[in-house]
Amino acid sequence: DEFVKYFIERSFAPAMPVGDIVPDAKDVVRQPDMAPGSTLPDFIRGDKFPERFNLERRPPMIDGLFRAKDNVLLGAPPKMGKSWFFAHLALALAEGEMFLGRETRKGNVLLIDLELHRDDCLERIYRVAEAMGRRTAPKDLWVWCLRDYDYDLDLLITEMENRISDMGGVDAIILDPIYMLGHQEFDENNAQSVKHFLTAIGQLKNNLNSALLLSHHFSKGNKGKEGHTDRISGSGAFQRWPDSLITLTPHKLEKHAVLEVTGRSMPKCTPQVLHMVPPMIRATDLVVEYV
Secondary structure (H helix, E strand, C coil): CHHHHHHHHHHCCCCCCHHHCCCCHHHCCCCCCCCCCCCCCCCCCHHHCCCHHHCCCCCEEECCCEECCCEEEEEECCCCCHHHHHHHHHHHHHHCCCECCECECCCCEEEEECCCCHHHHHHHHHHHHHHCCCCCCCCCEEEEECCCCCCCHHHHHHHHHHHHHHHCCCCEEEEECHHHCCCCCCCCCCHHHHHHHHHHHHHHHHHHCCEEEEEEEECCCCCCCCCHHHCECCCCHHHHCCCEEEEEEEECCCCEEEEEEEECCCCCCCCEEEECCCCCCEECCCCCCEC
């Protein structure tokens, strides 16, 4: 199986240097039986922990939504506006401007659009930029349009890693939508298949020290009565993978959605009603009511 072979090869890629994990590499205890060239980090003995106030903490990229180096999954029904949401988010990050009333941390952003034609994709970016009061797209935003190109997962990741390394790195990678990334044997309802797929994509993110944002669709049916983490289509691995799970669920009012966020290590956010009319997604003070 080519995908399994690829996954195994990627799993043994060089790991992050120990000095990037703790403030001082000499404080890490090397085990006598550790094989030279191991790709896994050393054990850290309790009395060699860095001081708590010296821990390297990942800062929020967007307050209340996700932090640096997070895995992020955006879920919503088809045609809800996921691509517009990501376009607005990407420009806000690249400009360091507020997003839905939330503080952002300015950074380099790569938006990979696998679905839209190049002209449609860039036109959306222009429209969002104009709505934000900009004449052009920000210089810290890169867009990669792959709608009309033939590639597999191996080629995509290799090209991404090489190009991003040449750029000096990015802070956030947005891949939209996830169903276009699946190889020919990918099955979104099979937990093992999904786990292998997400791990392979996540390895690239780990190598580049970037946040990774993916979009996926809801399963069919009225989702207002289901728990927000149970609305994503396919295997439960999708719900367990992200550090931050973001959903957009139809609101009772037309062209509105309820934004909900569950973070692995973040405080619970109050659901927020959004006005989902392009080009700008806007926060409102409306009461949360599902269809």
